[in-house]
Amino acid sequence: MTENLNLWLIPILPLVGAAINGLFGRRFSRQIVSAVAVFFSGAAFALVLRVWSQFSSLTLPHYEFLAHWIRYGGFMVNFEFYLDQLTMLMLLVVTGVGLLIHIYSIGYMWDDPSFPRFFSYLNLFMFFMLTLVLAGNYLQMFIGWEGVGLASYLLIGFWFTKDSAASAGKKAFIVNRIGDFGFLIALFLMIKHFGSLNFSELFDKVGPMPVETVGVGLLTSIGLLLMVGACGKSAQIPLYVWLPDAMEGPTPVSALIHAATMVTAGVYMVSRSHVIFDHAPTALTVVAIIGTLTALFAATIGIAQTDIKKVLAYSTVSQLGYMFMACGVAAYSAGIFHLMTHAFFKGLLFLGAGSVIHAVGGNQDMRYMGGLRRYIPITFWTMTIATLAIAGIFPFAGFFSKDEILWRAFQVNKVYWAIGLFSAFLTAFYMSRLWFMTFLGDFKGAELPAGDHGHGHSGHDEHGHSEPHESPLVMTGPLMILALLSAVGGFIPVEHFLEPVFGHGELAAAGETASAGLETTLKFVSVGVAGVGIFLAWLLYYKRRDLPQKIADGLGSFYQTVAHKYYIDEIYAALFVKPLVEGSTDILWHGVDQGVIDAAVNDSAVGARHASDAARHMQSGNLRSYAGWVAAGGAVVIAYMIWMGVAR
C-alpha cells in the first residue's frame, strides 16, 4: 500500500474557487476575483506537480478510495480515484494549460461586466474535468463527463443576451446529450454483464475474454456505444456540428474547453477503455474510419471559412479526428501524444486568435485583418510557432505526434495513411492561409462594414477602429509559455511514458517488422506535403491575391457547398430537427397536451362548475329552505336506518 496522496483535493480545490466566486464574486473587486480563480486552479496544478514528484515511487495503477456511493445488492460504486501514467499526463495537461488560460482570461475578460461569473464557471469546469480524468470508475467519469458538458453549455452561452450564443449553448448541450445516451447504455451493459463499473475490476474481467473477431458481440456493442459518447463529446462525425457553433463563447473558453481539454475527453475515454476496444476489432475499425473521415471532412470545411475562430474550430475537429484515427489503429499512446501537443498548439492558436480579436477591437473576420505583424509582434511570433506546429513542420510539437499517428496508421491500413496525409496537407494550407490573411499584407480594419463590428464583445467596444494594439503581459505571458511548449513538446517521450498503460495491446499491433528507413521516408513525405500546403497558401493568399476568388468562381457550386459546410446543418435541420419540432407541435403539443391533458383538466373543472351551479341553489339564503333541507336530510337518515333494520 503506497502513501495516500489525497487525490480528492485536486478536483475539490477549483470547486471551492467556483463556489467563492460564484457566491460572493459580485462583491469582490476584479483583482480579488482573479486572485481567487488563479489561486485555486494554481493550487490544483501545484498538487498535481506534487503527485508528479512522487510518481516514480508509486505502485501503479495507484488507487484511492474516498467514500461509498451506491451500494445495491452485489453492485457497488464508490467515490474513488485511479492514477496511472495516462491519468498523470491528463492531469498535467488539464491543470497546466488550465492555469495558463485562467491567467490569460484575466486580461481578456477584464472589461466584461460578468467577470466573476466567468471565473466561477471556468473553475467549475476545472472541477468537472479533473473529476473526469481522476475517476476510478465509469460512473464517476460520467459525472465529470456530464459536468464538463454543463460548464461548456454555461460558457458557450456566457453572453446569453445574444441570441446566437444562447442557441449555440443549447445546440452543444443537446448534441452532447445524444452522445451521452450511447455512453449511458454502454454503462448499463457493463453493469448488467460485469456487475461493476470499477476500471480495475472491469478490465480484469474483460482481459481473459476472447477477442470478438466476427459479428457484434457484447464487447463490440459496448465499444461502439462508448464511441457514440466520444463522438458527441469530441465532436466527431456525425455529432461534430456543435463545436463550430461553440465559438460563440469567449475565446479563452474556446481555447480551454473546445480545443485543449474537454473535447479530448472522448479520446481519453477511448484510451482508458482500451482493454475493451482491444477485444473488439470491429469497434476499433469504426473508430478509425470515423476519425479518418472527420479529419478529412473538417479540414476541407476549414479551407473556406473566413471567421478566424471558425477556421480553428474546424481545425480542432480535424485534429480530434487524427486522435481517433490513432486510437482506431490501437496506437493509443500516439493519440494521447497528439492530444497533449494539440492542447499546447491549439490552445495557443485560440489564445493568439483571442489576442488578435482583442487587438482589432472584436472583429473576427479575417478578410478585414492583415498586416497585424507590425502591431502585435508577440502574438505574431507565438502564432507562427503554433502554425508551424500544427502544420507538422520539424522540429515543432505537431510534427512528432502527427507523424507517429500517420506511421502507425500506415502499418495498419494504407488508406488511413493516405487520407491522413492529405488532411495534413489541407491543415498546413488552411492554417497558413489564416496566418497570411491575418498577419501579412496591409491592415484592412478600416474596410470593416459598420454593422458587422463588435460581435457582442461588450468589453471591447471602446477600442473601436483605432490602431491595433498588443495585449497586456497577462495575456502574452501564457502565449509565450504555450509557444515554448509547442516548440519543444514533441521531444517529451510520451509514448515511452505511457507504455505501461497500453503495453501489450500496443506491441502486438505495432509489429516490429517495418523498417526504420521506411519510417524516415514517410516523415520526409509528410513534411514535404506540409511544405507544399504552406507554399500554396503563400501563393494564393500573399503573392497572387486575386487567385482565390478566381478559383472559387471556377469551382462554382462545389465551392459554395464547402463554404456552407456541406449544408450539414441544413440537412440535420430538415432530417431531424424539423420533423421533431413539427411532431412535437402537432401531435404532442396540440394533440396530447392540449387535446388530452389540458382537456381533461379543463373539462373536469367545467363539469364541477355545472354540478356546483346546480347545487348552489340549496344555498338560497332562505332560512326555511335550509330547514327544509335539514328535515329532508333527517328523513333520509331515518328512512335508511329503518330500511337497514328491516333488512336485518
Added chain:
Amino acid sequence: MVPLSYYLILSGILFSCGVLGFLIKRNIITIFMSIELMLNGVNLSFVAFAAHWQHLSGQIFVFFVMVVAAAEAAVGLAIIIAVYRTRETLNVDQVNLLKL
C-alpha cells in the same frame, strides 16, 4: 299504567308539530319556539324509555338537553335581538343576505 306507545306517539306528535312550525312559520320567534317544542318532544321520549326500562341514563340525557336548550335559548334570543336591531324585522324571508 299508561303503555309506552302512548308516550312515544305523543312525543312524535310534539316533534312533528315542532318540525311543521319550524318549516312554515315566518316569524323568527315562532320558529325558535318550534325548536323548543322539538327538543321537548324528544325529552318526553327519553323519560318514557327511562321509566319503561327502569334506567336512569334517559333522565340524565334529559337534563343535558335542558341545559343545552337553556344555553341555546340565551344565545338564540341574543341573536334575534341583534337581527331585529339591524334589519328591523323578524320575518325570516327578509333576512336573506346570505343568498347569492
